[in-house]
Amino acid sequence: MAHVVTCFVRERGKVLLTRRSDAVGTYRGRWAGVSGYVESDSADPENGSLDAERDARRELREEIGLPDDDLELVRTGETIDVDDAEGSFVVHPFLFESDTREVTTNEELAAVEWVDPTAIRERETVPRLWETWRRVAPTVGTVRTDRTHGSAWIAARALEVLRDAAAEAGEDATDWDDVLGVAGDLRDARPEMAAVANRVNRVVAGSRRGNDDCDRLVERAIDALASAFEADDAAARTAATRLRDDGTTAVATLSRSGTVREAIAELTTANGRPFAELVVAESRPEREGVGVAEWAARETDATVTLTTEAGLPTALAARDVGAVLVGADSIRPNGDVVNKTGTRVLALAAWDLDVPLYAVASKDKVWPASDGRDAAPAVPDVDSPADAVYDGDAEVTVHAPTFEVTPAALVDGVATEAGLLDDAAIREVAAAHAANASWGE
Incomplete structure (x- = not known):
């Protein structure tokens, strides 16, 4: 049986479907993912999956012009056997995340279209395409x-x-x-x-x-x-507008928040007035902030400074930071922010220097509460890997929680798609969410 790859490329919830042209040998005119033959020995149990991924990335470059730098491999699915009049194939499913919908097709494709994956069920496709999608779809x-x-x-x-x-x-x-x-x-x-x-x-x-x-x-x-x-895009614009109106040219952040990154990108490009400085805490122990700093150095014109949480007070002062932006995993009804550990240290450093701190999040990150004052669930007992802090042999107990609470008193506002929310507005949002949560009662 021939081995082939089928690649689904997703961008903002849509996936790319391709219609096979008359230039291909099988399933002409059918809709598919980005597909092609595995040229290496994918049946090798020791390195087959790596070879199939290599061929998947080659097909993405050749058929739709997307290089590796534009793609994140999200998931590799279990193979599917197809056996019909067109041939016998072992299909290797892949799901990639793309940061663009701009593609350049070759002669093997008659058409491409970005669609919701459920459209697969309504089209004339190559065999078992919906099942192939489900092998890599989220669960x-x-x-x-x-x-x-x-x-x-x-x-x-x-x-x-x-x-x-x-x-x-x-x-x-x-x-x-x-x-x-x-x-x-x-x-x-x-x-x-x-x-x-x-x-x-x-x-x-x-x-x-x-x-x-x-x-x-x-x-x-x-x-x-x-x-x-x-909503996430609009929340980012709210934060960027506030900082731009305040004349902020130096910003600090930590960890990985897609919404914060969008706000930084918006602030960088708006009106052709890029901000000058970005301070990023590395967010120990897993150091997610390093990736944020690398992204900013690559994608913005700002001078990027990476520091530790311990170095934040001096870094904020030395770089004359005018505002702090953080993401939020959730906002409690009373305005407390639940986010990656290190947020509270950053907030305290900002408070000490009289620097405003804004959480950037859509309204859906506000925890539901029937009267706007109910306590949200306790911060989950989730830890970072202990060996990221200490991997020695001594009898040392590691304390490395992933999440923590930053009190509302240290937060100057929550930037959402509906503007900058104060404590009263947050309570109203929490009550609205509670009404939707009642379906399970």
Whole structure:
């Protein structure tokens, strides 16, 4: 059997489908991912997966012009066997994340289109394409265990899981109950990330059985996914506008927040007036801030300074930082910010120097509360790997929590898609989220 790769490229929730041209040998005119033959011996159990990935990246370069630097490998799926009149194939599925939709096609493709993955079910495709997608699509486990991406990214994956579950369900009441079971699992998967629960709750609350069927839930999940990206973009613009209006030219941050990065990019390019300085705390012990600093040095015109949390007070003063931007895994109804450990140290350093601190987050990161004052769940007991702090042989106990609470008193405002929210506005948002959360009662 011939070995082939099928690559799904995703950007902001849409995937790239390609229609095969008359120049290819099989499945002409059918819709597919980016695909091609594995030229190396993928059956080699020791290095086959690496060889298949190499061929997958080659096909992405050749067929749609996307180089490795524009792509993040998200997942490699289990192979699928296809055997029909066109031939016998072992399909190796891949999912890549792209930061662009600009592609350049070669003669093997008659057309390309960015679509929601559920469109696969409605098209004339190569064999088993939906099943191939499901081999690399996000799952409840993806949402529960991801420790690489921020909460906005993970919440988007939760909506995709819910969408796909509803797409595969029918009209039977048992199917609906199964979808609700998936929704419940997603809602509870990441208790530290309010956006996951809030976005799932909103979709399900508006799609009750008896009024809307599973198809309507799919539509609502797709709409919610698009709205989520728009909300994150708008929150970033709110933060950038505030800093630009204040004349801020030096900013400090830490860790990896996609929304903060968008705000920095917006601040850099708006009106052709780039800010001059960016101070990044390395965010120990896993040092996610290093990647943020590298990104900023590569993508902005700012002078980038990387420092430790211990060095923050002197770095903020030496670089004359005018504002601090941080992300948020959730915002408590009273305005407290739950975020990566190190946020409170940064906030205290900013407070001591009379530098304003803004959390950048969509409204969906506000934790639901029925009266706006209810306590949110405790900060999850999640730790960074102990050996990232100490890998010696002495009897040393490591304390390395992943999340912590920064009190509202240290936060000057939460930049959202609805503008800069104060404590009263946050309480109103929390009450609105609570109404959506009642679907499971």
